[in-house]
Amino acid sequence: MAFHTQSDQEMMSEINVTPLVDVMLVLLVVFIVTAPLLSQSLEVKLPKTAAVQTRMDTKQQVITIDVEGKIALDSVVLSDEKLAQQLADSAAGKDDFELHVHADEAVPYGRVAQIMAIAQHAGVSKLPFMTMAGQ
Helix, strand or coil: CCCCCHHHCCCCCCCCCHHHHHHHHHHHHHHHHHHHHHCCCCCCCCCCCCCCCCCCCCEEEEEEECCCCCEEECCEEECHHHHHHHHHHHHCCCCCEEEEEEECCCCCHHHHHHHHHHHHHCCCCECCECCCCCC
């Protein structure tokens, strides 16, 4: 019988990465399975709003959408194309630019979504919606 003494053995200086790869693959599979579930929308009934003070330290413009879907930027009636150009000029390189949306409650949601898409393509990143207090 041969016994190995301490002097015959070498110190192992390698890292076994197989368990690490196994754990990472399991986490990847879990993420792939759960990611589609996170993007499903929930039906919620939105509460009425209370009065909120707006910040004055930002550069802001107001867009108004009337019942017929006509738009006005700072009280100047514009077409969709001119709105896109005006917003692109206003939002260019400004991180603190906000576009406040005043939409009539009877405006179809599709029209509001079109205006939001125009604003997003023009580079507007802050798009608060204005509501009536207590309504």
